[in-house]
Amino acid sequence: MIQWLPYLDATLGLAIKSPATGQIKPVTTHSDLLYNANVLPQALCIDLQHGTLVSPFSGHFTNSLHGGRRLTFKHKSGLTLQIDLMVSQNISPSMSIKQLVGSGQAVQQGQTVLRLDLQLLQNSDECKAVLSILPHPAIAAVYSSEYFVEASNDNAFVIQLKNTKI
Numbered sequence: 329m330i331q332w333l334p335y336l337d338a339t340l341g342l343a344i345k346s347p348a349t350g351q352i353k354p355v356t357t358h359s360d361l362l363y364n365a366n367v368l369p370q371a372l373c374i375d376l377q378h379g380t381l382v383s384p385f386s387g388h389f390t391n392s393l394h395g396g397r398r399l400t401f402k403h404k405s406g407l408t409l410q411i412d413l414m415v416s417q418n419i420s421p422s423m424s425i426k427q428l429v430g431s432g433q434a435v436q437q438g439q440t441v442l443r444l445d446l447q448l449l450q451n452s453d454e455c456k457a458v459l460s461i462l463p464h465p466a467i468a469a470v471y472s473s474e475y476f477v478e479a480s481n482d483n484a485f486v487i488q489l490k491n492t493k494i
Contacts, residue, residue, distance in 0.1 A: 344409065348378070363458055380443055
């Protein structure tokens, strides 16, 4: 489970930069039952305020699901961050999502991987990204905070490690 703090302190562990700009909220605030049922213990929701998504760290990038709505970033250590883009079913992904990096490519921290057409998305009932840290044996705890983040500048997560190195 994510431990929610009033202030996200990067000295608690390994800081993971936000890949998106917007307001971080607990995933339980999401309208989709898959997310608000709290079955994803290391996930949070971002109400998107900007259409650019960037790589949170250097690693391997893949995308899948309905026109590239699921983005996966895998660090060389095995740490994996997954982003599910939630946009209205009435909007075609090809109209609203422009992939800038091909699936299977290496990416650098802060590299722009896709752009969303926010004008189309703002007309939908929700424009959210769900960020999930997939299970990893070196993770002892995951922290976040409800606050506004800017892509590539602010931290979305801080991961506290067990005695093993990630």
